[in-house]
Amino acid sequence: MLETKLKRILVPVEGAPTDEESLRLACYFAKRDRALIRALYIIEVRRSLPIDADIPPDAQRAEQVLENIHQMAERIGCHLEADMLQAREAGPAIVGEAAEHQADLIVMGVPYQEKFGDFCVESRALHVLTHAPCRVMLVREPLKHPIAR
Amino acid sequence: MSIPEDEYRVQTDAGPNGQEPSTVNLDLTRQELRRGTRAGDRYVRVVRPYEHLFQRVGPGYLRATEEVSEPKTRFGRILFKLRHILIGQPLPTSAEIHERLTKVKALAIFASDAMSSVAYATEEILFVLILAGTGALGYSVYISLAIGLLLFVVAYSYRQTVFSYPSGGGSYIVSKDNLGVMPGLIAAAALMIDYVLTVSVSVSAGTAALTSAFEVLRPYTVIIALFFVLIMVVGNLRGIRESGNIFALPTYIFIVSLAVLIVVGLFRYFIGLPPVEAVHYAPPPAQDTVSVWLILTAFSAGSVAASGTEAISNGVPAFKPPESKNAATTLTVMAVILGVFFLGISFLASHFNLIPSEETIISQLGRVIFGKSWFYYLVQFSTMAILVLAANTSFADFPRLSSILARDGFMPHQFAFRGDRLAFSYGIVALGIIAGLLIFLFQGDTHLLIPLYAVGVFLAFTMSQAGMVLHHRRVREAGWQRNMIINGFGALLTFIVLAIAIVTKFIHGAWVTVLLIALLVVLFLLVSRHYRAVATQLALQVKGKPMPPPRQVLLVPLGDLNLPSARALSFAHSLSRQVNAIYVTNTPEAAKDLAEKLKEFAPDVKLVVLESPFRSLLDPLLSYIDALHQEDKDVYITVVIPEFVIAHWWERLLHNGTAERLKRALKSRPNVAVVDLPYQLHS
Numbered sequence: 001m002l003e004t005k006l007k008r009i010l011v012p013v014e015g016a017p018t019d020e021e022s023l024r025l026a027c028y029f030a031k032r033d034r035a036l037i038r039a040l041y042i043i044e045v046r047r048s049l050p051i052d053a054d055i056p057p058d059a060q061r062a063e064q065v066l067e068n069i070h071q072m073a074e075r076i077g078c079h080l081e082a083d084m085l086q087a088r089e090a091g092p093a094i095v096g097e098a099a100e101h102q103a104d105l106i107v108m109g110v111p112y113q114e115k116f117g118d119f120c121v122e123s124r125a126l127h128v129l130t131h132a133p134c135r136v137m138l139v140r141e142p143l144k145h146p147i148a149r
Numbered sequence: 150m151s152i153p154e155d156e157y158r159v160q161t162d163a164g165p166n167g168q169e170p171s172t173v174n175l176d177l178t179r180q181e182l183r184r185g186t187r188a189g190d191r192y193v194r195v196v197r198p199y200e201h202l203f204q205r206v207g208p209g210y211l212r213a214t215e216e217v218s219e220p221k222t223r224f225g226r227i228l229f230k231l232r233h234i235l236i237g238q239p240l241p242t243s244a245e246i247h248e249r250l251t252k253v254k255a256l257a258i259f260a261s262d263a264m265s266s267v268a269y270a271t272e273e274i275l276f277v278l279i280l281a282g283t284g285a286l287g288y289s290v291y292i293s294l295a296i297g298l299l300l301f302v303v304a305y306s307y308r309q310t311v312f313s314y315p316s317g318g319g320s321y322i323v324s325k326d327n328l329g330v331m332p333g334l335i336a337a338a339a340l341m342i343d344y345v346l347t348v349s350v351s352v353s354a355g356t357a358a359l360t361s362a363f364e365v366l367r368p369y370t371v372i373i374a375l376f377f378v379l380i381m382v383v384g385n386l387r388g389i390r391e392s393g394n395i396f397a398l399p400t401y402i403f404i405v406s407l408a409v410l411i412v413v414g415l416f417r418y419f420i421g422l423p424p425v426e427a428v429h430y431a432p433p434p435a436q437d438t439v440s441v442w443l444i445l446t447a448f449s450a451g452s453v454a455a456s457g458t459e460a461i462s463n464g465v466p467a468f469k470p471p472e473s474k475n476a477a478t479t480l481t482v483m484a485v486i487l488g489v490f491f492l493g494i495s496f497l498a499s500h501f502n503l504i505p506s507e508e509t510i511i512s513q514l515g516r517v518i519f520g521k522s523w524f525y526y527l528v529q530f531s532t533m534a535i536l537v538l539a540a541n542t543s544f545a546d547f548p549r550l551s552s553i554l555a556r557d558g559f560m561p562h563q564f565a566f567r568g569d570r571l572a573f574s575y576g577i578v579a580l581g582i583i584a585g586l587l588i589f590l591f592q593g594d595t596h597l598l599i600p601l602y603a604v605g606v607f608l609a610f611t612m613s614q615a616g617m618v619l620h621h622r623r624v625r626e627a628g629w630q631r632n633m634i635i636n637g638f639g640a641l642l643t644f645i646v647l648a649i650a651i652v653t654k655f656i657h658g659a660w661v662t663v664l665l666i667a668l669l670v671v672l673f674l675l676v677s678r679h680y681r682a683v684a685t686q687l688a689l690q691v692k693g694k695p696m697p698p699p700r701q702v703l704l705v706p707l708g709d710l711n712l713p714s715a716r717a718l719s720f721a722h723s724l725s726r727q728v729n730a731i732y733v734t735n736t737p738e739a740a741k742d743l744a745e746k747l748k749e750f751a752p753d754v755k756l757v758v759l760e761s762p763f764r765s766l767l768d769p770l771l772s773y774i775d776a777l778h779q780e781d782k783d784v785y786i787t788v789v790i791p792e793f794v795i796a797h798w799w800e801r802l803l804h805n806g807t808a809e810r811l812k813r814a815l816k817s818r819p820n821v822a823v824v825d826l827p828y829q830l831h832s
Contacts, residue, residue, distance in 0.1 A: 095185060
């Protein structure tokens with residue numbers, strides 16, 4: 001799995017159950033290759049507000065999620081940097097950060113979503129899959145109810 | 150709204166004179182506008198450049214990291230590192246965990262104090278009885294039986310406390326809750342003295358166990374004892390107070406080795422085997438006859454065996470659930486072991502005709518029963534260890550009690566602060582110093598320290614038990630009458646022992662304890678009076694309304710017009726439209742010179758010259774400020790002091806430090822605000 005030596009790994013988080021699995025996976029690669037991990041939390045700002053608007057409840061939640069991520073990383077035994085972004089949509093911000101920081105890998109969690117009865121990748125992950133300049137790994141949450149097919 | 154790339158957010162308002170608003174963000178974050186990979190993609194990155202110093206918890210809420218406390222100078226860093234090596238890495242408050250103890254671990258932690266007293270209690274009885282000759286030593290068994298009964302009553306009474314105070318029922322809390330503040334303070338004073346003496350007595354006795362095994366160490370008794378105290382101070386500052394593992398091994402080795410000693414000793418005695426090693430010390434010449442007085446004195450001397458029984462009632466919350474039940478069971482087990490050991494040692498000492506001497510009774514028993522074999526050394530070492538650990542119980546309890554008293558406003562507030570390792574550092578250091586001083590003064594002689602001991606122990610017992618009687622009457626829980634009778638009997642019995650201890654030991658040193666308790670109580674009350682007076686003065690008189698802005702006169706004392714004073718004038722302008730410069734001089738020419746300079750540099754600054762024909766600098770300025778206050782009592786006088794800070798300490802000798810003296814003098818004047826504007830000189 002992933003023969004290339006990684007230098008920078010980006011882990012977008014959102015306070016979902018998949019955060020820990022994504023982080024564990026990133027930590028596995030980071031330990032193997034001595035790579036740097038950057039966790040990102042993106043506050044999606046409504047179009048009715050300026051993009052740099054101060055939104056205390058969202059900022060507080062972001063701080064909380066990033067604090068949890070720090071603690072998780074400490075438990076796992078790896079070091080990470082964590083940043084907060086504000087964007088209209090999370091996808092372009094993740095791709096932008098990956099490009100600017102020359103990330104080699106993005107590890108992100110995706111929820112299980114269905115559209116017209118079929119699984120579909122949510123827009124954030126889809127944008128990253130489509131536009132990211134580096135490798136992308138998705139960690140999909142397990143099914144809540146097994147699907148009978 | 151759009152913001153240009155890399156522009157910082159502005160949150161502060163403009164100053165009173167319409168100056169440029171500050172661009173500082175109080176949350177120590179800044180926002181950078183970034184462009185995405187596709188045209189039109191924009192997002193904001195929230196940058197936290199000071200994350201290594203302050204973690205942002207939420208808007209307006211920052212949490213300092215460990216790096217904040219790191220000193221900035223090289224010497225400071227060396228000291229900081231040395232302290233870390235000695236005391237350990239600082240712990241955040243969130244790391245405070247209360248280890249829940251099993252009964253096995255709790256017995257080791259809380260019982261070491263009580264059980265260790267068997268190492269010297271029998272000896273204390275014998276030391277009194279020997280005054281009436283060797284024939285009187287036989288009474289020790291009966292006296293020990295009486296003390297055993299006392300122990301049973303005290304332990305049974307404390308079982309009630311354990312159930313009634315599941316959050317911890319030390320004598321201070323129980324007495325204060327039920328008898329009132331004053332009895333609570335008396336109990337607290339008695340307890341504090343008890344804790345100090347526990348350290349001194351236990352460490353001295355532990356050292357005696359060591360010097361009994363290795364006579365060559367006897368001349369170094371005080372040094373060894375002080376070394377043990379130092380180790381405990383450092384260990385406790387590192388935060389070892391609740392570490393069950395440190396206590397468990399030595400305590401259980403002591404229990405097992407002493408049990409083996411007593412069982413084998415009894416076996417040898419009843420079979421009629423001769424001593425393995427003959428131990429005989431010449432008894433001192435008889436100075437007294439056997440009398441009720443002598444017996445009572447011996448009883449009060451031996452009653453120290455009951456000391457430490459209250460430790461479990463203090464620490465009920467540390468037990469695993471059900472806390473009270475587990476604590477009560479541990480208390481019973483402890484009392485049984487303590488009673489059996491005490492009676493066993495007294496019985497064997499009496500029947501092997503041991504004479505109290507420089508060598509401890511346990512050491513003599515060890516030699517009689519096992520000779521100087523490895524087992525003898527195991528007994529001696531485990532005795533030493535448990536005695537030292539018993540002292541450590543006080544290192545957990547004294548700082549905790551001091552912190553409670555400090556929280557209640559009866560001791561300096563510093564005692565309630567937790568140090569780097571979450572331990573109550575002030576209490577630990579204070580206990581170490583006082584106990585060390587006692588060891589030094591009494592040359593580590595347990596026998597000399599014991600008379601000071603029993604009064605504090607039994608006064609705390611009596612107050613606590615009496616408090617419990619009122620508690621049962623007030624709460625009226627199920628079976629309250631029965632519980633009240635048990636605690637009432639305990640209070641009566643411990644009071645009798647207290648009275649005996651005071652009467653029989655008064656001239657031998659108990660007066661010191663009585664005096665110290667009285668002094669401590671007075672001290673507590675004085676401290677409390679001070680804090681109450683401070684609180685009254687600091688309390689907001691009108692709640693819920695903002696204070697009206699004060700009228701202000703702004704003064705900038707000048708020595709000359711130089712860079713620091715120019716900065717001060719400029720800063721003063723940011724505070725008020727009207728800035729007044731004050732110049733104290735003894736030559737009118739200098740004043741004229743400064744006025745001209747000022748007219749050119751800052752024409753809107755009003756200059757007030759205070760001529761001082763007697764060459765005093767500060768007095769005219771202070772009198773001028775006082776006079777301004779006489780004119781308008783409610784006016785706030787803000788003094789902006791320009792000051793230059795020298796680069797090296799020795800340069801202080803070359804300057805007269807007027808700014809420092811002025812700051813000190815202004816501090817005691819009401820309605821004067823001092824704004825110090827330091828200007829750091831380069832080396």
